[in-house]
Amino acid sequence: MTDVATDVGTEQEAFDALIAADQRVEPRDWMPDDYRKTLTRQISQHAHSEIIGMQPEGNWISRAPSLKRKAILMAKVQDEAGHGLYLYSAAETLGTPRHVLNEQLLNGRAKYSSIFNYPCRTWADVGAVGWLVDGAAIANQVPLCRCSYGPYGRAMVRVCKEESFHQRQGWEILYTLSHGTPEQKKMAQDAVDRMYAPALMMFGPPDDQSSNSDKSMAWKIKRFSNDELRQRFVDMIVPQAEALGLTLPDPDLKWNEERQHYDFGELDWDEFWKVVKGGGPLNVQRLNRRIEAHREGAWVREAAAAYAAKHTETVPNLIGA
Ligand code: 3HC
Numbered sequence: 446m447t448d449v450a451t452d453v454g455t456e457q458e459a460f461d462a463l464i465a466a467d468q469r470v471e472p473r474d475w476m477p478d479d480y481r482k483t484l485t486r487q488i489s490q491h492a493h494s495e496i497i498g499m500q501p502e503g504n505w506i507s508r509a510p511s512l513k514r515k516a517i518l519m520a521k522v523q524d525e526a527g528h529g530l531y532l533y534s535a536a537e538t539l540g541t542p543r544h545v546l547n548e549q550l551l552n553g554r555a556k557y558s559s560i561f562n563y564p565c566r567t568w569a570d571v572g573a574v575g576w577l578v579d580g581a582a583i584a585n586q587v588p589l590c591r592c593s594y595g596p597y598g599r600a601m602v603r604v605c606k607e608e609s610f611h612q613r614q615g616w617e618i619l620y621t622l623s624h625g626t627p628e629q630k631k632m633a634q635d636a637v638d639r640m641y642a643p644a645l646m647m648f649g650p651p652d653d654q655s656s657n658s659d660k661s662m663a664w665k666i667k668r669f670s671n672d673e674l675r676q677r678f679v680d681m682i683v684p685q686a687e688a689l690g691l692t693l694p695d696p697d698l699k700w701n702e703e704r705q706h707y708d709f710g711e712l713d714w715d716e717f718w719k720v721v722k723g724g725g726p727l728n729v730q731r732l733n734r735r736i737e738a739h740r741e742g743a744w745v746r747e748a749a750a751a752y753a754a755k756h757t758e759t760v761p762n763l764i765g766a
Pocket of ligand 1: 486487490491492494495498525556557558559560578579582585586646647648649650654655656657658661671721
């Protein structure tokens with residue numbers, strides 16, 4: 446440990462100066478314990494969301510309406526797995542090994558995005574997930590490209606590029622359906638009706654119920670509050686819905702000339718907290734499926750560990766991963 450490293454006051458000042466100068470904190474830099482803890486929390490929750498988020502759409506791969514749609518959907522679901530990988534890697538740079546993060550997911554202690562506890566019932570839902578859920582993810586994650594923690598910000602750059610493609614494919618599915626037969630248009634509208642409010646809830650609770658935002662914004666992990674990002678997203682999707690020929694299910698949605706933003710109705714925050722605490726429509730099913738997939742993947746981890754043991758001197762901890 447250097448002289449500087451033993452002087453916490455100096456290290457804290459150096460850290461504060463780095464944040465104030467909008468520079469990046471890197472894994473080997475000194476950082477306050479709370480900064481490390483909140484980043485590990487957010488990045489691992491984000492990684493878990495990517496992995497659990499593979500389920501609703503993964504279920505539709507075998508039922509996609511054409512070979513082309515199937516290939517596109519497979520690529521998208523595979524991208525989500527890749528996002529999980531970058532994010533677990535970014536989280537590991539903060540000191541918690543991946544298998545520990547994974548255990549937190551499997552034993553139900555870790556959170557993941559509320560949206561994935563809602564069902565994906567029809568092919569139009571796959572479109573609505575792409576347009577609304579990936580759209581919300583982009584709105585939330587573009588500012589995260591400027592996150593003060595280097596590995597997270599850099600991972601977000603690639604993730605956002607891929608999410609843009611995902612949103613576009615969702616839009617295209619909905620556009621095709623909304624310009625198809627009356628039944629197809631109805632199916633598209635029904636999907637949007639069900640996904641709209643849960644997508645808005647992805648941005649997290651209202652600012653006055655958000656326990657982490659103030660700290661995360663001061664540390665420049667988050668650049669905008671949950672409500673600010675939710676408002677941006679609503680402003681973005683209203684004209685997009687018009688272009689799709691679909692309506693958003695909110696009677697209070699209207700342009701506010703004075704604010705230069707759309708006003709929108711209050712969301713059901715009791716429902717949000719119920720889903721976050723495990724009581725959503727599919728929480729149990731999603732987690733059980735993940736536990737099962739982890740068990741089914743044991744042979745792959747064992748084979749990879751055996752290969753690593755044979756070909757390298759240092760054996761990575763793949764068994765628990
Ligand atoms: N679902 C589940 N839990 C949520 C949530 C949501 N939509 N929104 C907030 N929470 C949880 C928080 O994790 C926090 O719980 P904790 O203190 O026990 O960790 C609690 O509710 C209070 O919320 P805060 O506003 O204080 O929490 P944050 O400051 O962390 O803000 C966030 C929440 C906006 C989701 C933020 O963590 C964030 O920006 N995360 C990165 C993006 C992310 O995780 N996205 C997942 C979306 S899905 C995705 O990207 C997959 C893609 O394929 C679509």
